[in-house]
Amino acid sequence: MPAPxxxxxxxxxxxxxxxxRYLLRHIVSCRPLHANQGVAVRMVGVADSSSLxxxxxxxxxxxxDALLTQLCAAKAAGSPxxxxxxxxxxxxxxxxxxxxxxxxxxxxLGRTTGLVLVDCSATYDTVSLLKDAVDHVCCIVLxxxxxxxxxxxxxxxxxxxxxxxxxxxxxxxDSFRNPYYCIWRSSFSYSWQSKRYTWVCDE
Numbered sequence: 097m098p099a100p101x102x103x104x105x106x107x108x109x110x111x112x113x114x115x116x117r118y119l120l121r122h123i124v125s126c127r128p129l130h131a132n133q134g135v136a137v138r139m140v141g142v143a144d145s146s147s148l149x150x151x152x153x154x155x156x157x158x159x160x161d162a163l164l165t166q167l168c169a170a171k172a173a174g175s176p177x178x179x180x181x182x183x184x185x186x187x188x189x190x191x192x193x194x195x196x197x198x199x200x201x202x203x204x205l206g207r208t209t210g211l212v213l214v215d216c217s218a219t220y221d222t223v224s225l226l227k228d229a230v231d232h233v234c235c236i237v238l239x240x241x242x243x244x245x246x247x248x249x250x251x252x253x254x255x256x257x258x259x260x261x262x263x264x265x266x267x268x269x270d271s272f273r274n275p276y277y278c279i280w281r282s283s284f285s286y287s288w289q290s291k292r293y294t295w296v297c298d299e
């Protein structure tokens with residue numbers, strides 16, 4: 097019998113390339129493990145370079161697993177996120193409104209349930225969004241360290257609370273050091289008000 101849900105982790109994913117899609121599939125495949133640990137990883141939004149697919153109500157629900165599976169298949173085939181409209185309880189926003197919606201989610205969830213912003217985009221374009229997430233007490237996870245290699249002021253901002261940032265680099269010769277493995281293998285916990293959350297996944 098699954099354990100009672102003790103921790104809900106809302107997540108927004110930036111980037112639907114190979115690493116981002118692998119991460120989504122891994123989240124879906126690890127649902128039984130999460131349930132046994134009393135953890136619910138709730139995907140509330142997924143963004144690519146031009147748009148954001150977000151759950152209708154980020155307060156109480158996320159994108160369902162069937163939709164996430166369809167999303168992975170669509171993006172692997174080169175289709176836009178808009179191809180998924182009508183497939184579930186979700187809304188689509190184009191840039192620049194998409195960015196505002198991510199900030200809205202950070203504002204709403206950052207100081208209540210918490211929000212994890214996972215950047216799998218490998219671009220500098222997400223730095224300002226990541227800094228805004230830090231301002232709203234969100235956690236950020238980087239699939240590589242590229243957002244940390246720009247201006248020193250940006251670096252200082254992103255690591256200003258080291259408990260709320262996780263990052264790894266890609267080393268092709270060692271499969272145990274790839275970004276998606278390290279993001280999930282390194283369990284992390286953080287506190288929001290009186291609650292403690294722990295990120296867990298199958299090793």
